Amino acid sequence: MSATTHAFAPRPGERAAQAARFARLRRGVQLRYVLLALPAVAFLAVFYGYPVAAMLLRAFNDPAWGTENFRPLTTLTRDIDVFGFSVPGNAYLRVFGITLQIAIVTTLATLLLAYPVAYVLAAIRPSRANLLMILVLIPFWTSILVRSYAWMVLLGREGTINRVLMGLGILDEPAKLLNTRLAVYVGMIHILLPFMILPLYAVMRGIDRNLLRAAENLGGRPWDVFRRVFLPLSLPGIGAGCLLVFILALGFYITPALLGGQRDVMISVLIAQQVTLIKWGFASALALVLLLVALVIYVVFSRILGVERLYGGTRA
Amino acid sequence: MTDHGRDQDRIEEQARRRSALRRSMLWDVEMLTRRELLRRGGRVTLGVGAAGALFASGFQIGSAQEASPAAGATQLPQITSIPETLKGSGEVVVVSYGGAFQDAQREAYFKPFEQLSGIKVIEAEGPDTAKVKAMVDTGNVGWDVAEFDRSDVINLSELGDYWEKMDYSLFDTANIDNERLHELAVDMLAYSWILAYRTDVFTEAPQGWKDFWDTEKFPGPRTMTAGSGGLSPNLEFALIADGVAPGELYPIDIDRAFESLDGIRESVVKFWEAGAVPAQMLTDREAVLGVAWNGRIAAVQAQGAPVDIQWNEGMLTTDTWAVPKGAKNKENAMKFAAFITRPEPQARLSMLIPYGFVNKEAAELIPPDRLAILPTAPELLGKQFIRDVEWWSENNDDVAERWNEWILG
Numbered sequence: 206m207s208a209t210t211h212a213f214a215p216r217p218g219e220r221a222a223q224a225a226r227f228a229r230l231r232r233g234v235q236l237r238y239v240l241l242a243l244p245a246v247a248f249l250a251v252f253y254g255y256p257v258a259a260m261l262l263r264a265f266n267d268p269a270w271g272t273e274n275f276r277p278l279t280t281l282t283r284d285i286d287v288f289g290f291s292v293p294g295n296a297y298l299r300v301f302g303i304t305l306q307i308a309i310v311t312t313l314a315t316l317l318l319a320y321p322v323a324y325v326l327a328a329i330r331p332s333r334a335n336l337l338m339i340l341v342l343i344p345f346w347t348s349i350l351v352r353s354y355a356w357m358v359l360l361g362r363e364g365t366i367n368r369v370l371m372g373l374g375i376l377d378e379p380a381k382l383l384n385t386r387l388a389v390y391v392g393m394i395h396i397l398l399p400f401m402i403l404p405l406y407a408v409m410r411g412i413d414r415n416l417l418r419a420a421e422n423l424g425g426r427p428w429d430v431f432r433r434v435f436l437p438l439s440l441p442g443i444g445a446g447c448l449l450v451f452i453l454a455l456g457f458y459i460t461p462a463l464l465g466g467q468r469d470v471m472i473s474v475l476i477a478q479q480v481t482l483i484k485w486g487f488a489s490a491l492a493l494v495l496l497l498v499a500l501v502i503y504v505v506f507s508r509i510l511g512v513e514r515l516y517g518g519t520r521a
Numbered sequence: 522m523t524d525h526g527r528d529q530d531r532i533e534e535q536a537r538r539r540s541a542l543r544r545s546m547l548w549d550v551e552m553l554t555r556r557e558l559l560r561r562g563g564r565v566t567l568g569v570g571a572a573g574a575l576f577a578s579g580f581q582i583g584s585a586q587e588a589s590p591a592a593g594a595t596q597l598p599q600i601t602s603i604p605e606t607l608k609g610s611g612e613v614v615v616v617s618y619g620g621a622f623q624d625a626q627r628e629a630y631f632k633p634f635e636q637l638s639g640i641k642v643i644e645a646e647g648p649d650t651a652k653v654k655a656m657v658d659t660g661n662v663g664w665d666v667a668e669f670d671r672s673d674v675i676n677l678s679e680l681g682d683y684w685e686k687m688d689y690s691l692f693d694t695a696n697i698d699n700e701r702l703h704e705l706a707v708d709m710l711a712y713s714w715i716l717a718y719r720t721d722v723f724t725e726a727p728q729g730w731k732d733f734w735d736t737e738k739f740p741g742p743r744t745m746t747a748g749s750g751g752l753s754p755n756l757e758f759a760l761i762a763d764g765v766a767p768g769e770l771y772p773i774d775i776d777r778a779f780e781s782l783d784g785i786r787e788s789v790v791k792f793w794e795a796g797a798v799p800a801q802m803l804t805d806r807e808a809v810l811g812v813a814w815n816g817r818i819a820a821v822q823a824q825g826a827p828v829d830i831q832w833n834e835g836m837l838t839t840d841t842w843a844v845p846k847g848a849k850n851k852e853n854a855m856k857f858a859a860f861i862t863r864p865e866p867q868a869r870l871s872m873l874i875p876y877g878f879v880n881k882e883a884a885e886l887i888p889p890d891r892l893a894i895l896p897t898a899p900e901l902l903g904k905q906f907i908r909d910v911e912w913w914s915e916n917n918d919d920v921a922e923r924w925n926e927w928i929l930g
Contacts, residue, residue: 277922282926296925296926296929297925299929300925300929303929357801358805361805361807362742362805362806362807363805363806363807364805381790383790383807384790384791384807462750462794462795463795463798466790466791467786467789467791467792467928468928468929470749470925470928470929474749474750474794475749475925477749477750478749478750478751478921478925480651481649481650481651481750481751482676482917482918482921483650483651483654483676483677483680484918485651
């Protein structure tokens with residue numbers, strides 16, 4: 206703007222008029238954008254925003270106004286274990302702790318498995334990548350329920366894995382695989398893997414290969430080229446993938462219920478329990494806390510890893 | 522054929538049956554929404570083998586199939602007429618638990634009711650008192666009559682006016698005990714929580730819950746009911762194992778029951794929320810002893826699983842049917858409820874699935890060999906105790922809270 210005013214050097218009165226015209230123009234453009242987005246915003250407000258807000262409001266007004274519904278969460282009854290530290294808490298906080306831990310471990314493990322796969326997919330010819338992508342997507346299209354049951358069949362005491370290990374003489378008696386935390390991780394990682402591979406692949410495909418060649422020409426060893434060029438450029442994909450997987454993992458319900466052991470209780474199970482007991486206020490309070498946790502993590506992630514770049518944002 | 526060859530054949534036969542069972546379970550599981558699965562999956566999937574096979578075979582009479590619990594069901598009692606008061610027009614929305622269970626209800630109840638009353642039955646799945654509350658609160662009641670555990674009906678009634686009063690003037694209650702007829706619901710289907718065990722693991726049957734708790738005499742992994750997912754934990758069984766007589770269980774000493782559960786906890790590989798789970802665990806030998814619903818076990822027995830029921834100290838309970846307040850077809854809902862408590866529909870269902878009836882006249886329509894395996898058979902009735910629904914409706918919340926503390930402890 207300042208450059209424009211210098212070049213034309215208008216008189217003061219004209220300058221004000223011009224500024225007003227620009228402002229009007231900008232408002233017009235903005236208004237047009239708002240109009241374009243309006244149908245979707247209105248739809249979301251009516252069919253998503255209002256119901257969610259009405260539901261969350263119950264945390265404060267069902268059965269009576271106040272913060273009574275949060276009392277079970279803030280009443281400390283005993284020490285709980287949070288990542289190895291013993292802190293005062295209660296059963297509900299412990300379930301939040303378990304939920305977070307399962308979500309974090311699942312996200313990290315999924316990232317470790319998905320990154321090399323996405324790397325390969327992005328490096329090979331697109332026609333071959335599409336073929337391999339089908340292998341990623343086929344399980345993605347199968348019902349979660351069926352896949353969880355399939356893991357029950359594989360991991361069971363007399364399941365395929367135990368039978369093979371015993372047949373090979375590696376085990377003398379069946380190992381306890383099903384109904385353990387390990388089984389929960391295996392099932393969840395399997396289900397969530399495509400959600401990590403897809404955003405990673407999308408970002409890696411967009412990385413300019415000439416940058417890698419330039420780095421090699423400048424004498425970078427393969428590891429350095431990866432660490433200092435490819436990895437930083439793939440960060441938005443890591444951020445988006447981790448975010449997707451983490452938030453989906455927070456809400457997992459059926460897989461931990463089917464594959465988990467006694468203490469693998471996730472927060473969604475607790476919320477469902479309160480809904481069936483018709484304690485909707487407390488259920489909403491639990492949902493609200495879960496939502497806040499997810500939001501905080503979203504903000505932190507997008508600050509650190511620049512997730513918005515994936516959606517076309519420009520911030521580095 | 523050598524002994525070895527015969528063994529081989531038997532093993533292959535078992536493997537074949539097991540995979541068939543697993544397939545049918547998967548199929549059944551797909552029929553469910555995840556919530557229904559976790560809440561009440563058990564009774565939904567009952568009789569995949571029994572009823573399911575029956576429907577598939579088109580009710581062939583005298584087929585050479587192995588004796589299944591539903592074998593006697595090839596000749597269902599026919600219904601030729603109903604009282605004029607039960608006839609009408611329009612429709613009625615009936616909500617049950619889906620899957621093979623609802624298939625059986627369709628044969629036993631829905632089809633004859635439609636034919637004889639002129640009222641069209643529209644089926645829905647997944648009864649849920651939380652949904653009823655939401656429907657009544659918003660004035661948008663889409664269900665006319667649905668099947669529940671009565672403690673859920675009582676719980677909701679305490680929050681407000683959520684149920685229609687049952688209109689017993691339409692019912693023929695001559696052969697139904699008064700305890701079955703409640704103001705807001707009518708008992709309809711008796712089933713039992715029983716001890717199930719692997720017959721190939723234990724040559725001597727466990728005699729009751731003391732044996733279930735005895736991990737030295739009966740070693741091996743167990744499965745019991747969870748206190749979440751709309752279910753109640755097995756406090757009654759815990760007290761019996763601790764020496765309380767089945768007649769003196771209520772009011773339940775909650776502290777003592779959880780202490781007793783402490784004693785078995787390490788041997789329980791899974792506390793289940795879905796009725797499909799214990800049946801599958803026993804079939805796969807994931808557990809060798811378990812708490813299960815009798816219909817589920819009958820279904821896996823029909824598929825050849827070496828699992829049996831110990832009726833001693835089983836817990837008998839009843840599902841009820843209730844009409845949400847403001848149901849659009851309230852009159853038709855009452856007629857439907859009155860119809861299915863009549864002897865013929867009651868007998869038809871018990872012949873399709875080994876669950877009990879509430880109309881005593883139904884007994885005369887069921888063959889003796891079938892009658893003997895229903896949870897309400899006189900011989901089995903004496904072995905069981907009756908679940909105190911009122912106690913549970915009063916203490917559901919407290920027990921759930923206790924359960925959450927206990928399971929994470």
